[in-house]
Amino acid sequence: xxxxxxxxxxxxxxxxxxxxxxxxxxxxxxxxxxxxxxxxxxxxxxxxxxxxxxxxxxxxxxxxxxxxxxxxxxxxxxxxxxxxxxxxxxxxxxxxxxxxxxxxxxxxxxxxxxxxxxxxxxxxxxxxxxxxxxxxxxxxxxxxxxxxxxxxxxxxxxxxxxxxxxxxxxxxxxxxxxxxxxxxxxxxxxxxxxxxxxxxxxxxxxxxxxxxxxxxxxxxxxxxxxxxxxxxxxxxxxxxxxxxxxxxxxxxxxxxxxxxxxxxxxxxxxxxxxxxxxxxxxxxxxxxxxxxxxxxxxxxxxxxxxxxxxxxxxxxxxxxxxxxxxxxxxxxxxx
Amino acid sequence: xxxxxxxxxxxxxxxxxxxxxxxxxxxxxxxxxxxxxxxxxxxxxxxxxxxxxxxxxxxxxxxxxxxxxxxxxxxxxxxxxxxxxxxxxxxxxxxxxxxxxxxxxxxxxxxxxxxxxxxxxxxxxxxxxxxxxxxxxxxxxxxxxxxxxxxxxxxxxxxxxxxxxxxxxxxxxxxxxxxxxxxxxxxxxxxxxxxxxxxxxxxxxxxxxxxxxxxxxxxxxxxxxxxxxxxxxxxxxxxxxxxxxxxxxxxxxxxxxxxxxxxxxxxxxxxxxxxxxxxxxxxxxxxxxxxxxxxxxxxxxxxxxxxxxxxxxxxxxxxxxxxxxxxxxxxxxxxxxxxxxxxxxxxxxxxxxxxxxxxxxxxxxx
Numbered sequence: 001x002x003x004x005x006x007x008x009x010x011x012x013x014x015x016x017x018x019x020x021x022x023x024x025x026x027x028x029x030x031x032x033x034x035x036x037x038x039x040x041x042x043x044x045x046x047x048x049x050x051x052x053x054x055x056x057x058x059x060x061x062x063x064x065x066x067x068x069x070x071x072x073x074x075x076x077x078x079x080x081x082x083x084x085x086x087x088x089x090x091x092x093x094x095x096x097x098x099x100x101x102x103x104x105x106x107x108x109x110x111x112x113x114x115x116x117x118x119x120x121x122x123x124x125x126x127x128x129x130x131x132x133x134x135x136x137x138x139x140x141x142x143x144x145x146x147x148x149x150x151x152x153x154x155x156x157x158x159x160x161x162x163x164x165x166x167x168x169x170x171x172x173x174x175x176x177x178x179x180x181x182x183x184x185x186x187x188x189x190x191x192x193x194x195x196x197x198x199x200x201x202x203x204x205x206x207x208x209x210x211x212x213x214x215x216x217x218x219x220x221x222x223x224x225x226x227x228x229x230x231x232x233x234x235x236x237x238x239x240x241x242x243x244x245x246x247x248x249x250x251x252x253x254x255x256x257x258x259x260x261x262x263x264x265x266x267x268x269x270x271x272x273x274x275x276x277x278x279x280x281x282x283x284x285x286x287x288x289x290x291x292x293x294x295x296x297x298x299x300x301x302x303x304x305x306x307x308x309x310x311x312x313x314x315x316x317x318x319x320x321x322x323x324x325x326x327x328x329x330x331x332x333x334x335x
Numbered sequence: 336x337x338x339x340x341x342x343x344x345x346x347x348x349x350x351x352x353x354x355x356x357x358x359x360x361x362x363x364x365x366x367x368x369x370x371x372x373x374x375x376x377x378x379x380x381x382x383x384x385x386x387x388x389x390x391x392x393x394x395x396x397x398x399x400x401x402x403x404x405x406x407x408x409x410x411x412x413x414x415x416x417x418x419x420x421x422x423x424x425x426x427x428x429x430x431x432x433x434x435x436x437x438x439x440x441x442x443x444x445x446x447x448x449x450x451x452x453x454x455x456x457x458x459x460x461x462x463x464x465x466x467x468x469x470x471x472x473x474x475x476x477x478x479x480x481x482x483x484x485x486x487x488x489x490x491x492x493x494x495x496x497x498x499x500x501x502x503x504x505x506x507x508x509x510x511x512x513x514x515x516x517x518x519x520x521x522x523x524x525x526x527x528x529x530x531x532x533x534x535x536x537x538x539x540x541x542x543x544x545x546x547x548x549x550x551x552x553x554x555x556x557x558x559x560x561x562x563x564x565x566x567x568x569x570x571x572x573x574x575x576x577x578x579x580x581x582x583x584x585x586x587x588x589x590x591x592x593x594x595x596x597x598x599x600x601x602x603x604x605x606x607x608x609x610x611x612x613x614x615x616x617x618x619x620x621x622x623x624x625x626x627x628x629x630x631x632x633x634x635x636x637x638x639x640x641x642x643x644x645x646x647x648x649x650x651x652x653x654x655x656x657x658x659x660x661x662x663x664x665x666x667x668x669x670x671x672x673x674x675x676x677x678x679x680x681x682x683x684x685x686x687x688x689x690x691x692x693x694x695x696x697x698x699x700x701x
Binding site for chain 1 (some may be wrong): 381382557558561562575584586587627628630632633644645646647648649651652
């Protein structure tokens with residue numbers, strides 16, 4: 001489709017780890033962190049990626065950013081293939097594709113003042129600007145992310161978590177990006193501050209027509225900010241669709257379990273209380289050699305249907321039920 | 336059995352001194368709360384609100400000066416009744432000016448010696464803790480089973496190592512660890528996050544405490560694992576009738592376990608009451624902060640349509656260095672009416688009972 005700003009098709013990223021300490025004698029193990037995922041994002045929209053730790057959300061984001069080489073598949077940005085490029089080849093896209101990092105303290109140089117941190121980004125984006133123009137642009141960016149002018153001479157350590165997040169955002173926006181990968185942008189923030197930052201992101205999206213890939217483990221938050229949601233489990237997308245549908249009528253048992261695990265939330269989405277008890281498992285177990293559904297060992301439906309053979313031998317394919325709501329399950333829930 | 340609360344905190348003050356800022360950090364600034372026996376108290380607040388410092392003050396774990404400078408912590412389990420801060424005032428010399436503490440001179444060594452005496456047979460025996468990061472709380476070079484058995488030997492009447500091991504296995508089974516005999520010989524590094532937290536709970540219970548303090552017990556765990564750990568704590572609470580103090584920034588976690596809830600902000604308790612009243616958006620009488628906090632969670636009732644916004648609280652979390660004349664929440668408050676505005680900015684409201692044991696620290700309800 002023409003209006004898709006980003007298309008990812010059959011993306012695979014396998015890490016190879018060696019077991020043992022001697023290079024010649026060590027055994028290689030293949031970790032399929034991302035194992036064949038496809039999605040596309042329309043301009044000005046947000047795709048949310050949710051899943052537990054180790055499911056491959058961040059690896060996907062890094063692959064799009066060109067920070068990781070990929071094993072196979074294709075990533076197309078505005079019609080151009082951007083996967084596995086060298087740093088030099090990736091440079092034209094660097095400005096357009098930016099990332100907001102999870103760890104605020106690691107992302108900002110503690111010895112630079114806020115003004116200089118933002119100025120650095122402005123200068124990199126447009127080296128031809130005069131001093132006054134740079135200063136004006138810095139002030140404009142500060143205003144855009146609701147920071148005070150007086151904070152220009154502060155150091156990162158003097159700022160609160162929410163303010164540091166805004167500085168990071170101002171640096172990102174200095175590039176005038178078209179596409180932003182936001183990797184857990186609010187996980188380090190208090191709820192009241194999280195709400196401010198999320199509102200700011202939504203405002204900026206409207207104002208600047210930004211496209212987001214929003215990576216988070218927080219389901220209600222993802223539902224709020226995203227147009228579409230993809231649920232990942234062990235490197236695969238198990239369910240994808242419009243956020244209201246995935247949230248209100250989950251079709252994959254895993255999505256239903258995720259919803260029911262939200263404490264203090266609504267537990268009535270598809271699965272009953274006792275279904276939670278099957279979910280006590282080590283999440284990131286890539287070592288399984290089963291050719292079937294990766295979720296089967298934890299799946300309450302698999303257990304309830306007396307372990308049907310399809311689940312343990314055939315990998316379910318992500319397929320559309322007809323309403324843009326995709327699910328990879330042999331026995332999807334009917335909600 | 337008397338109906339006294341198991342632990343009662345009265346007017347607790349814990350300060351630190353910042354050399355860089357030349358000022359006191361008022362981490363805990365006059366806290367009073369109580370935990371009824373067999374019930375669970377949830378303490379909820381944002382970072383820097385003083386939740387963890389309250390817990391550490393109660394246990395005498397504050398080592399930096401000036402530390403705990405004033406207050407009472409009365410522990411009463413029916414057999415033992417004592418103030419865990421009894422006589423510690425003697426080691427602290429407060430210099431006040433207009434009710435503001437200007438300088439604290441403290442004999443830290445003497446204070447600590449005395450505190451250790453007071454805590455003897457209390458910390459460990461009567462009160463156990465579950466920490467946020469279970470892997471850091473275990474000794475990485477000893478198998479978890481032995482560490483649990485050590486707790487049994489130290490804090491219960493069991494003196495025989497074989498019996499202690501049996502007891503450790505019993506606790507591992509009790510917290511629903513799969514294959515306890517195998518896990519007994521696992522090092523902490525070999526356990527996943529959820530399992531390590533289960534082992535931590537087993538270790539805390541091994542001393543058979545009357546009070547269990549859980550400081551952010553599920554932070555850092557995946558949502559599905561978090562639900563399991565909370566389920567375990569709820570079962571233990573029901574089975575053993577243990578009193579629990581649970582500290583978290585996550586209102587969901589607090590609501591799933593607590594009978595009573597204290598909402599903390601800037602080192603003070605702004606609201607205290609039964610969990611169903613404090614954490615329900617339907618309950619009318621509520622502190623503006625608690626109200627705003629509930630509304631700012633991307634919970635289910637807050638999402639109506641795509642493109643909707645969250646209700647944010649303006650401003651930043653209170654800096655505990657600043658001495659606030661009036662209400663601590665005044666600078667971020669939206670509910671201030673003209674009639675109370677002057678009071679809000681000049682006088683700290685008292686924590687007043689508005690009926691049925693529900694206490695709110697706000698001029699709107701005075």
